[in-house]
Amino acid sequence: MLDGILLGLLREPRSGYDVATAFRRGARHLWAADLSQIYRTLGRLEKEGHVTSRVEPSSKGPERRVYRRTPQGRQALLAWLAEEPELPPERFGYLAQLFFMGEARDNGRTLAFLKDLKRRLAERLERLEEIEATIETEDDHGFHTHLTLRLGIHAGRARLAWCEESMRRVRQRGARRKA
Amino acid sequence: MLDGILLGLLREPRSGYDVATAFRRGARHLWAADLSQIYRTLGRLEKEGHVTSRVEPSSKGPERRVYRRTPQGRQALLAWLAEEPELPPERFGYLAQLFFMGEARDNGRTLAFLKDLKRRLAERLERLEEIEATIETEDDHGFHTHLTLRLGIHAGRARLAWCEESMRRVRQRGARRKA
DNA sequence: GATCGCTATGTGCAAAGTCATATACTACCC
DNA sequence: GGGTAGTATATGACTTTGCACATAGCGATC
Numbered sequence: 116m117l118d119g120i121l122l123g124l125l126r127e128p129r130s131g132y133d134v135a136t137a138f139r140r141g142a143r144h145l146w147a148a149d150l151s152q153i154y155r156t157l158g159r160l161e162k163e164g165h166v167t168s169r170v171e172p173s174s175k176g177p178e179r180r181v182y183r184r185t186p187q188g189r190q191a192l193l194a195w196l197a198e199e200p201e202l203p204p205e206r207f208g209y210l211a212q213l214f215f216m217g218e219a220r221d222n223g224r225t226l227a228f229l230k231d232l233k234r235r236l237a238e239r240l241e242r243l244e245e246i247e248a249t250i251e252t253e254d255d256h257g258f259h260t261h262l263t264l265r266l267g268i269h270a271g272r273a274r275l276a277w278c279e280e281s282m283r284r285v286r287q288r289g290a291r292r293k294a
Numbered sequence: 295m296l297d298g299i300l301l302g303l304l305r306e307p308r309s310g311y312d313v314a315t316a317f318r319r320g321a322r323h324l325w326a327a328d329l330s331q332i333y334r335t336l337g338r339l340e341k342e343g344h345v346t347s348r349v350e351p352s353s354k355g356p357e358r359r360v361y362r363r364t365p366q367g368r369q370a371l372l373a374w375l376a377e378e379p380e381l382p383p384e385r386f387g388y389l390a391q392l393f394f395m396g397e398a399r400d401n402g403r404t405l406a407f408l409k410d411l412k413r414r415l416a417e418r419l420e421r422l423e424e425i426e427a428t429i430e431t432e433d434d435h436g437f438h439t440h441l442t443l444r445l446g447i448h449a450g451r452a453r454l455a456w457c458e459e460s461m462r463r464v465r466q467r468g469a470r471r472k473a
Numbered sequence: 474g475a476t477c478g479c480t481a482t483g484t485g486c487a488a489a490g491t492c493a494t495a496t497a498c499t500a501c502c503c
Numbered sequence: 504g505g506g507t508a509g510t511a512t513a514t515g516a517c518t519t520t521g522c523a524c525a526t527a528g529c530g531a532t533c
Contacts, residue, residue, distance in 0.1 A: 116387050117489085123394035132511050145390045147383040152490060154513060176510035177498045196398050200411040201387030202418075204326040204520090208295050208380030210442045211324045215302035217434030219375050225438075232379040239381075255396030258467065259404075263389045266456045273452035277445045288437065296519085311481050331520065333483060355480035356528045383490090 117156050119195035120146055122165060122188050130179040131157050141260065144243060144267050157182055165191050222289040226282060233278035240271035296327055296335050298374035301344060301367050309358040310336050320439065323422060323446050336361055344370050401468040405461060412457035419450035 124137050131154045138148065148156075160166045165188035173179045184192075209232055216225050247264050251257040303316050310333045317327065327335075339345045344367035352358045363371075388411055395404050426443050430436040 116390065119394070120390050123390075123397065126397070130511075131513090142390070142393065144384055145386045145393055147385065147490095149491070150511095151492085151513075156489095158513095173498085173511070175499060177496090177512075179511065192394065193398060196391055196395055197403070198391070200391065200407060200414065202414060203385050203387060205323055206326065206382050206385070207324045207442075207445075208382060210445060211295065211299050211302075211321070212375055212377070212379065214321065214324055214438055214442045215298070215371065216375055217438040218302060218305070219372060220434060224376070228379060235379065235381060255399060257396075259393055259396040262460050262463070263386075263393045265459065266386075266389060266453065269452040269456040269459075270449050273448040274445065277448040280444065280448075281441050284441070309481075310483090326520090328521070329481095330483075330522085334519095337483095352480075352528085354529060356482075356526090358481065 116201065117146065117148055117152070118160060118165070119192060120148075121153065121156055121160065122184060122192040122195075125166060125182055125184040125188070128181050128183045130181050132179065134182070144246075145263055160188070164188075222285055222292075226285050226289075229278055229282050229285065233275060233282075236271060236274050236278065240268065240275065243267045243271060295380065296325065296331070297339060297344070298371060299325055299327075300332065300335055300339065301363055301371040301374075304345060304361055304363040304367070307360050307362045309360050311358065313361070323425075324442055339367070343367075401464055401471075405464050405468075408457055408461050408464065412454060412461075415450060415453050415457065419447065419454065422446045422450060 120138070120142060121134060124134050124142070129137065131150070134157070135150050135153050138146075138153065157166065157168070161168055161182070164185060166182045166184055168180050168182045170178050171181050213225070213228065216228065219225075243264055247261070247268065250261050250264065252261045299317070299321055300313060303313050303321070308316065310329070313336070314329050314332050317325075317332065336345065336347070340347055340361070343364060345361045345363055347359050347361045349357050350360050388407075392404070392407065395407065398404075422443055426440070426447065429440050429443065431440045
């Protein structure tokens with residue numbers, strides 16, 4: 116999966132560091148990966164013949180190893196794009212915490228948890244909305260970038276609405292219990 | 295993270311198989327885990343003193359190893375519940391595919407992709423809505439279960455709305471190009 | 474009495490991902 | 504001259520996860 120993303124980012128020749136930078140800028144809202152993993156994956160892709168690399172001098176640091184996508188690499192990218200949509204495995208740490216929070220029998224804690232969660236989710240959403248404001252949607256790449264960003268925004272707003280609904284329900288429940 | 299979920303499910307003594315069954319029924323919408331991983335994790339939790347186990351005969355199969363949460367295990371659970379909300383790493387395979395689909399220059403393909411995606415997301419949402427219809431929301435556990443389910447439903451509807459928005463935009467874009 | 478499906482517990486192996494660490498050059502500020 | 508920040512490439516150790524496989528009892532059905 117990371118393979119496809121790296122091949123996609125290698126539309127132009129780039130060093131591992133550049134790829135990671137492009138990754139942080141353009142793809143961090145759809146996949147998380149750290150530098151060491153990117154380097155290792157690029158190494159594997161080279162062994163598999165999807166990319167080639169060449170060491171080049173750098174103007175502002177040590178030597179760079181610049182990767183280029185091969186025709187075979189482009190084919191692999193297109194094949195990945197032609198696959199079925201890959202649904203993510205469910206992995207919601209905060210939901211799991213909330214799920215068992217009945218165990219603690221503490222509505223105040225649940226409320227504080229939701230408030231904290233809402234703040235974090237709102238921050239994420241704001242970052243996406245900032246990016247949206249800067250996107251050029253005319254060319255193919257920008258158009259598709261914007262499509263993906265929109266999902267983050269739709270989903271982010273839905274999560275905030277859920278936080279509010281949940282906080283309301285927890286408060287009502289607390290009030291009902293005291294009564 | 296799975297640690298907390300297993301400790302939470304062990305409110306009553308259960309075998310690994312039972313835990314996995316409870317997992318599939320009650321927690322699969324918030325975390326994915328297969329049997330082998332559950333067995334391994336229970337083994338580690340025992341080594342760490344969070345659970346104990348005892349082999350017991352079964353009426354309908356081979357012997358069962360029944361796990362019980364220790365006081366230390368309960369403390370570990372409460373500590374986990376008191377932690378900050380854990381945000382998931384971004385890992386959207388289908389979004390990554392869509393992100394690079396400009397490379398293929400094929401609006402028809404993008405449209406088919408979104409249609410397929412929408413169908414899958416709608417199925418997931420339906421399953422959550424079916425579960426919601428069967429939930430008892432009065433007791434602590436049911437209340438918190440329902441809260442988590444609601445997020446899945448909010449987010450699921452937002453994703454469907456996004457699919458429709460995206461399909462509309464892709465169609466418009468296709469029409470504009472032909473004109 | 475053979476086979477199927479469910480109950481039940483595990484091992485082996487590989488891929489994916491996380492975190493810490495080592496190295497080293499350049500530019501800039503103090 | 505010294506410290507910090509950014510550029511740049513990696514390796515080592517570890518955990519988590521996924522997938523396949525091995526084993527075996529029990530009940531029902533054919």
